Amino acid sequence: MEHDSLIARLGLDWAKVESEVVEHLSRLVRLDTSNPPGNEIAVAEYLTAELAGVGVPAQVLQAEPGRANLVARLSGSDRQPPLMLLGHADVVGANPQHWKRPPFSGEIADGCVWGRGALDMKSQIAAGLVIVKLLRSLGLTLTRDILYVVTADEEAGSHLGAHWLWENHRSLVEADIAFNEGGGQRFETPTGPLFTVQVAEKGSARLRLTAAGSRGHASIPRTDNAIFHLASGLVRLQSFQPDTLVSPAARRLLGMLAEAYPDAAPAIANLVEEPTWAKVTGLDIDPTLREYVLAGTHNTAVPTLLSAGERINVTPVEASVELDCRLLPGEEPERWARVIQGVVGDRVEVTVVRGRASAPVRDDAQTLDILGAAIAAAEPGARILPYINSASSDARALPGVKVFGFFPSASDVDYMRLIHGTDEHARISDLSFGTRCLFEAVLRAAT
Numbered sequence: 281m282e283h284d285s286l287i288a289r290l291g292l293d294w295a296k297v298e299s300e301v302v303e304h305l306s307r308l309v310r311l312d313t314s315n316p317p318g319n320e321i322a323v324a325e326y327l328t329a330e331l332a333g334v335g336v337p338a339q340v341l342q343a344e345p346g347r348a349n350l351v352a353r354l355s356g357s358d359r360q361p362p363l364m365l366l367g368h369a370d371v372v373g374a375n376p377q378h379w380k381r382p383p384f385s386g387e388i389a390d391g392c393v394w395g396r397g398a399l400d401m402k403s404q405i406a407a408g409l410v411i412v413k414l415l416r417s418l419g420l421t422l423t424r425d426i427l428y429v430v431t432a433d434e435e436a437g438s439h440l441g442a443h444w445l446w447e448n449h450r451s452l453v454e455a456d457i458a459f460n461e462g463g464g465q466r467f468e469t470p471t472g473p474l475f476t477v478q479v480a481e482k483g484s485a486r487l488r489l490t491a492a493g494s495r496g497h498a499s500i501p502r503t504d505n506a507i508f509h510l511a512s513g514l515v516r517l518q519s520f521q522p523d524t525l526v527s528p529a530a531r532r533l534l535g536m537l538a539e540a541y542p543d544a545a546p547a548i549a550n551l552v553e554e555p556t557w558a559k560v561t562g563l564d565i566d567p568t569l570r571e572y573v574l575a576g577t578h579n580t581a582v583p584t585l586l587s588a589g590e591r592i593n594v595t596p597v598e599a600s601v602e603l604d605c606r607l608l609p610g611e612e613p614e615r616w617a618r619v620i621q622g623v624v625g626d627r628v629e630v631t632v633v634r635g636r637a638s639a640p641v642r643d644d645a646q647t648l649d650i651l652g653a654a655i656a657a658a659e660p661g662a663r664i665l666p667y668i669n670s671a672s673s674d675a676r677a678l679p680g681v682k683v684f685g686f687f688p689s690a691s692d693v694d695y696m697r698l699i700h701g702t703d704e705h706a707r708i709s710d711l712s713f714g715t716r717c718l719f720e721a722v723l724r725a726a727t
């Protein structure tokens with residue numbers, strides 16, 4: 281395959297492109313779109329004005345006042361169905377007390393853009409804006425429509441954003457493929473760098489475990505204590521190792537890891553043959569990649585919220601804990617609840633508080649080839665690693681679109697640990713690299 285850069289042929293002043301992305305990101309961070317309340321209209325208006333400057337009309341669609349979604353379209357030929365550049369305008373809240381710089385400063389310092397949303401995901405929105413403006417101003421002939429879609433409410437479930445758009449304005453956002461958040465983490469391996477591409481994401485279930493006991497004065501010891509019953513169930517859950525499920529997507533990922541880590545190839549082959557939890561945790565590969573493999577081959581159940589008791593001298597009649605469960609594509613919340621019920625025993629009752637099965641893996645070889653070529657053009661020898669994300673995104677709301685998580689980072693910084701945290705920041709060199717890869721992929725897919 282040919283990996284020379286299509287961007288290089290355009291003769292762009294890349295330093296200028298980079299500084300535009302940095303400036304837009306800084307300005308977008310300064311628009312506080314903490315969700316709640318969201319106020320994504322601020323971002324939609326900013327983008328509308330920028331797009332109008334190059335003659336690209338945009339529609340702003342509000343599910344509720346202030347909860348704005350933006351849809352813009354660059355028309356191409358109808359040889360191929362549309363390609364969407366997707367992003368969400370809202371961010372999670374930030375407590376300024378704990379930040380070195382104010383979280384909505386958008387400050388540009390130390391080679392970085394600082395603030396909430398710098399990574400998740402105003403970076404990719406800024407890159408998308410610059411790409412749309414470049415496509416328009418260069419007058420490139422497109423083989424398909426390019427959609428630029430910036431949603432509201434992703435951080436709170438996509439209800440007023442992607443879900444609402446899909447239900448109420450589907451014809452505007454129908455596309456064959458979309459490039460979104462969720463991918464682009466770089467890993468150095470013995471045989472060269474790998475970059476993640478999200479091709480699916482896990483579903484989720486919130487389960488409640490409840491144990492009952494008899495009320496009484498705590499001065500009298502009784503064995504029928506709700507807290508002890510719940511604790512016994514949790515101890516069983518702690519040592520529970522769920523079935524290891526090697527789906528076709530997981531098998532592909534493991535095959536690529538075997539190539540990337542030749543020394544681990546025999547252990548990976550053995551794992552694929554007879555998969556177990558212990559074989560995954562024993563893999564001698566990058567520890568973060570190992571976590572990806574673990575999450576991508578198991579349904580999980582992690583206790584996060586615990587509740588029992590009202591007074592020090594009264595044994596409680598009830599104790600409960602909630603589990604954050606992440607489900608592989610194809611797994612149903614109710615079925616997983618029955619599995620957990622079998623683990624914790626019959627003194628504890630398992631109920632489904634909320635649950636959502638995930639969509640199946642949706643990708644295609646042609647687009648993966650394009651993303652692989654875009655990466656290789658930006659960093660010779662680099663390859664992509666298609667994976668199942670344990671977190672979820674707007675992809676959950678667009679069942680008819682193949683959504684690829686793709687915004688590569690030049691450095692090995694573990695961005696997943698900075699997202700939603702304090703002092704969120706994007707390195708300018710990573711931002712520039714991500715923009716280059718995304719633009720290269722768009723050129724390969726649509727020109």
Ligand SMILES: [Zn+2]
Binds near residue numbers: 368400401434461673
């Ligand atoms: Zn996000």
